[in-house]
Amino acid sequence: MPIITISGPALDVEHKREMASGLTKIASEVYGRPPHHIIVIIHENPPENVAIGGALVADRRPDSA
Amino acid sequence: MPIITISGPALDVEHKREMASGLTKIASEVYGRPPHHIIVIIHENPPENVAIGGALVADRRPDSA
Amino acid sequence: MPIITISGPALDVEHKREMASGLTKIASEVYGRPPHHIIVIIHENPPENVAIGGALVADRRPDSA
Amino acid sequence: MPIITISGPALDVEHKREMASGLTKIASEVYGRPPHHIIVIIHENPPENVAIGGALVADRRPDSA
Amino acid sequence: MPIITISGPALDVEHKREMASGLTKIASEVYGRPPHHIIVIIHENPPENVAIGGALVADRRPDSA
Amino acid sequence: MPIITISGPALDVEHKREMASGLTKIASEVYGRPPHHIIVIIHENPPENVAIGGALVADRRPDSA
Numbered sequence: 001m002p003i004i005t006i007s008g009p010a011l012d013v014e015h016k017r018e019m020a021s022g023l024t025k026i027a028s029e030v031y032g033r034p035p036h037h038i039i040v041i042i043h044e045n046p047p048e049n050v051a052i053g054g055a056l057v058a059d060r061r062p063d064s065a
Numbered sequence: 066m067p068i069i070t071i072s073g074p075a076l077d078v079e080h081k082r083e084m085a086s087g088l089t090k091i092a093s094e095v096y097g098r099p100p101h102h103i104i105v106i107i108h109e110n111p112p113e114n115v116a117i118g119g120a121l122v123a124d125r126r127p128d129s130a
Numbered sequence: 131m132p133i134i135t136i137s138g139p140a141l142d143v144e145h146k147r148e149m150a151s152g153l154t155k156i157a158s159e160v161y162g163r164p165p166h167h168i169i170v171i172i173h174e175n176p177p178e179n180v181a182i183g184g185a186l187v188a189d190r191r192p193d194s195a
Numbered sequence: 196m197p198i199i200t201i202s203g204p205a206l207d208v209e210h211k212r213e214m215a216s217g218l219t220k221i222a223s224e225v226y227g228r229p230p231h232h233i234i235v236i237i238h239e240n241p242p243e244n245v246a247i248g249g250a251l252v253a254d255r256r257p258d259s260a
Numbered sequence: 261m262p263i264i265t266i267s268g269p270a271l272d273v274e275h276k277r278e279m280a281s282g283l284t285k286i287a288s289e290v291y292g293r294p295p296h297h298i299i300v301i302i303h304e305n306p307p308e309n310v311a312i313g314g315a316l317v318a319d320r321r322p323d324s325a
Numbered sequence: 326m327p328i329i330t331i332s333g334p335a336l337d338v339e340h341k342r343e344m345a346s347g348l349t350k351i352a353s354e355v356y357g358r359p360p361h362h363i364i365v366i367i368h369e370n371p372p373e374n375v376a377i378g379g380a381l382v383a384d385r386r387p388d389s390a
Binding site for chain 6: 261262263264265266267268269271275278279282283286287289290291310312
Binding site: 013016017020021024025028034035036037038039040041042043044 | 072110117121
């Protein structure tokens with residue numbers, strides 16, 4: 001049961017559907033396993049909880065987490 | 066300090082108590098360490114953030130994350 | 131900088147290339163971010179370190195981690 | 196599909212069996228899900244890769260990761 | 261792109277700034293990489309989702325997650 | 326018990342000591358907790374298991390994981 005965890009900015013539900021479906025297709029093909037063996041977990045990080053170069057994303061631009 | 070992270074659907078606080086206590090007991094026994102060396106972290110994933118077979122759990126049945 | 135972590139059985143380097151490239155393409159499209167903003171980390175679990183239904187994958191079939 | 200990740204010192208395969216089976220039983224009971232819905236992943240950290248209080252476990256006692 | 265994930269109790273935004281900036285400085289120095297190569301992700305765990313010794317932090321003292 | 330996980334390229338043991346000690350000091354100060362409450366876990370990723378922009382670090386330059 002391969003597990004894909006994707007950590008990034010917030011997504012609406014339609015984009016979550018596209019993300020889960022697209023990532024699962026790739027992993028299924030590369031591992032040579034049926035799609036129902038693949039789990040996807042989406043983590044949405046608020047921009048004040050992510051930093052690049054020591055600066056919070058919230059302090060740079062709100063959409064770049 | 067072994068760390069157990071459990072990622073699943075939402076739990077009420079009484080079930081969190083049972084989960085933390087039960088998982089800690091097992092890990093303490095198997096590692097041969099006292100219980101106060103064991104940390105448990107519970108992650109609750111909303112059903113729209115988990116997918117199996119490329120389909121969001123929220124689109125299947127709400128209680129199966 | 132979205133981060134994709136994929137945890138599954140061992141892969142040879144050519145399959146790692148396909149996995150990284152494929153997952154990055156999907157995430158780039160869904161987030162609407164350039165590919166160089168996407169990080170992929172591959173975790174390869176030995177089959178004796180993964181269990182489904184309480185039984186180690188190593189005790190079932192060696193290729194199903 | 197709840198996922199339990201346990202991160203601690205190295206285990207032999209018999210202890211991995213006990214850990215996977217014990218943790219799965221607890222999670223199955225608390226979530227009210229069948230055991231085959233529960234995944235366990237065991238991470239074994241070398242003692243030089245874990246620190247408590249800023250000191251590597253490898254520099255304290257080799258068996259306490 | 262080293263990634264630092266820190267999991268602990270809730271922080272206000274000023275403390276998040278200090279945490280991100282301080283952790284990034286250390287990692288940049290030790291890896292010998294420029295700060296903009298370092299990503300920090302902050303996870304804030306509610307005290308009822310963390311346990312030590314099998315007891316929820318929420319059941320001990322609210323500020324010790 | 327805040328937990329810091331740092332995922333990056335391989336380090337020798339002296340750099341692991343500096344990393345653990347430096348990260349712990351920052352977290353201890355920002356959380357206002359004694360250092361022995363802070364855990365650090367170091368994950369060393371081989372360069373063929375990390376990708377940026379869809380290309381494996383191993384295919385770019387070996388020291389940039």
